[in-house]
Amino acid sequence: EAQVTQNPRYLITVTGKKLTVTCSQNMNHEYMSWYRQDPGLGLRQIYYSMNVEVTDKGDVPEGYKVSRKEKRNFPLILESPSPNQTSLYFCASRGGLLGNTEAFFGQGTRLTVV
């Protein structure tokens, strides 16, 4: 089954404790990206990657890091989480160069930083 898998689904952590949210896709997609969803703000792109070892900032990259060492994986790293990073996070992937290919989303990770 084609899917994007995020882990964990729920995470509560303390300020300053480094964490990683994993994302893996089994569709051999070139493009992967991370979003955060906040009430009243919709989804905002954090980082995206067009292929292995190619990453770029989205609209809200501050406080986040990513890496793309393998095509299937695109982890999101919070080196020193803060309460304003409490949010619902989505990983997404899409393949091909055509504009009509939709993004496939993971199930989401609800992060709470206290």
Add this chain to the structure above:
Amino acid sequence: AQKITQTQPGMFVQEKEAVTLDCTYDTSDQSYGLFWYKQPSSGEMIFLIYQGSYDEQNATEGRYSLNFQKARKSANLVISASQLGDSAMYFCAMRRTNTGNQFYFGTGTSLTVIP
């Protein structure tokens, strides 16, 4: 700057009636794609429909159709014969074709279908 605007925070529709969810976008690009996603209360994002900026016909997918008015920069979603399972958040999004995976989302519209 690219921007997606959804002006209806919440909408109600009677079961079996049609409903239109508004979306306007702002871009100077000539080539772009427009998408609608559904987010039920369970949280996942479900792709509904796509419209390319060069497509002359409005996209349709089952009960979903996209009313694309390029000159007005609008891409409204029309859901026909609403069902209770259509109750969800709906997001309009735009993808810039020339910059790979840059997606821009609106703030969403919460649709409630009334029995």
